[in-house]
Amino acid sequence: MPPRNSQKVITVPEIGNVLLSKRAGTARLRISVSPRRGVVVSLPRMLPYSVAEEFLLSKRQWVMDALHRQALRQRKTAGEGRTAAVPDNPSDLRRMREEARAVLAPRLLEMAGAYGIPFRGRIAVKNNVSNWGSCSSKGNINLNMRLILLPEHLRDYVLLHELCHIRHQDHGPAFHAMLDSMLHGQEQALRKELTSWQII
Structure with a gap:
């Protein structure tokens, strides 16, 4: 039986490092993008990491757009802070x-x-x-x-x-x-x- 929680980091061109996270209680594949954690793909612990990688690649453009929007927000904040x-x-x-x-x-x-x-x-x-x-x-x-x-x-x-x-x-x-x-x-x-x- 796989451990309740486990993680793996992969590197994707034009996206960078991505954390694949298996957590107990996760019912479906989900991608999140945040300044603190970066790009995270959450997946049910019974699924293989390869499924999460395929899911990530299918959403590649969405992730890149989300990272771009996040960078623009950070740039605006940086500008306000001189x-x-x-x-x-x-x-x-x-x-x-x-x-x-x-x-x-x-x-x-x-x-x-x-x-x-x-x-x-x-x-x-x-x-x-x-x-x-x-x-x-x-x-x-x-x-x-x-x-x-x-x-x-x-x-x-x-x-x-x-x-x-x-x-x-x-x-x-x-x-x-x-x-x-x-x-x-x-x-x-x-x-x-x-x-x-x-x-x-």
Whole structure:
């Protein structure tokens, strides 16, 4: 006779780790998704784990959608708490990176054109915790994917900051004068506001 309660962890592509849980009193197969426990498939203790795995795969899209909704809620909460965090789930991380590329790259090009900055470099959207953005000596700009979690005015501040490095590679007086002029005298206020956000 199988034990009353038993568990098994499996790894599913695009979902991650999933807990298969046999518990006394469970009458049917059921999938739950929560921030605390992750994805859990509960099954009657007399059923083999293979049945639970097949059931999970049949509900794969539902699980991925549920994880995505959960990540969006966590991102909203993180934004309200002035932290910018990326989701742990690989599928949600990929979606967030794609969203960031779709938003940040066109906006950077739009702002370069609006301010007459001759940007001809490459744009890369990265997942890092060291900075919001950077501009190389060759004029290539790296942007942190977490920028899409910021309020739009702070996001634009970072983009303009990096665009100003196309003309001024350092943070000298000429750089700050250019940036402050573009921001209508609000550079210091925006820089201070940005420091209240933590990259995690």
